[in-house]
Amino acid sequence: MNPRQYVVYVGFLVLMVAFSITLRDAGFLTAANLITIVQQTAPITVMAVGMVLVLTAGQIDLSIGATVALAALVAGILLREYENTLLGVVGGLAVGALIGLFNGLFTTFARVPSFLVTLASMGVVSGLARTVTNLQAIPIVDRNFNTIFGSGSIAGISTAVVWSAAAVVVGHFVLRDTRFGAHLLTVGDSAIAARVAGIRVERVKVATLVISGVCAAMAGLLYAGRLHGATYTLGDSDLMTVIAAVIVSGTRLFGGSGTVVGALVGSLIMGVLNNGLILAGLTVSEQLIARGLIILISVALTLREERL
Secondary structure, three states: OOHHHHHHHHHHHHHHHHHHHHOHHHOOOOHHHHHHHHHHHHHHHHHHHHHHHHHHOOOOOOOHHHHHHHHHHHHHHHHHHHOOHHHHHHHHHHHHHHHHHHHHHHHHHOOOOHHHHHHHHHHHHHHHHHHOOOOOOEEOOOHHHHHHHHHOEEOOEEHHHHHHHHHHHHHHHHHHHOHHHHHHHHHHHOHHHHHHOOOOHHHHHHHHHHHHHHHHHHHHHHHHHHHOEEOOOOOOOHHHHHHHHHHHOOOOOOOOOOOHHHHHHHHHHHHHHHHHHHHOOOOHHHHHHHHHHHHHHHHHHHHHHHHO
């Protein structure tokens, strides 16, 4: 592991100690508050896994926040109209896969940078999320869905946490122990060298963006299950949080290196930071400023590493 990647673990410990001391009277270290942090961080963790794979391949996906909302809304509509849990889940995940497929195909075959493609699709998908229900929230009363995606528990552990843990395990295995993961690293490091080695670069890029879309859709289902409903505002502020979580973990912005476990810790850092700032009485605007500063510092460290 690159020594710089240890920074995320040290940062997490420092943040925990700092809030434990300064917010000891606000209930920061109570079991209920810590459980809340982990549960609220679950969707961010799932999206962070997908973002690690995308960045490792030298791409980026800015449409994840909008995908969260549209996937949750489509799942909610299907559950309301057909009262079929499986159909709602498959429909929601299909939305993410199709958005990711569009992003991937447009990026590879139109030869447009993924930054621009996903920036455009973010606007399109966000508009669709507002149009599909005419800005109305969709209540979800399907008990099976709500139990599976956030409200239930397995051996006392929230199902949302179980899903996020599963995403981390699978993502880590894919990146470190599979041929596809090796291809991601090679493509992100040098697409030209990857082509010379016989790797189908375009297929790898499309696959990573599809995975990112599915992860965002999964996060949408977790939000919908925990909140027992879906609305077009779901995921609105998640893009910055996910990128911050992934960057502070040591994943390189320009591809060739990534860490799923680090992204998990990065997600927890963002969850602890948000929770601590709320308990400290800071406003939403001040929380956004704090996250922005973290991203700025992380980008500076990444760019410095590139120049060495």
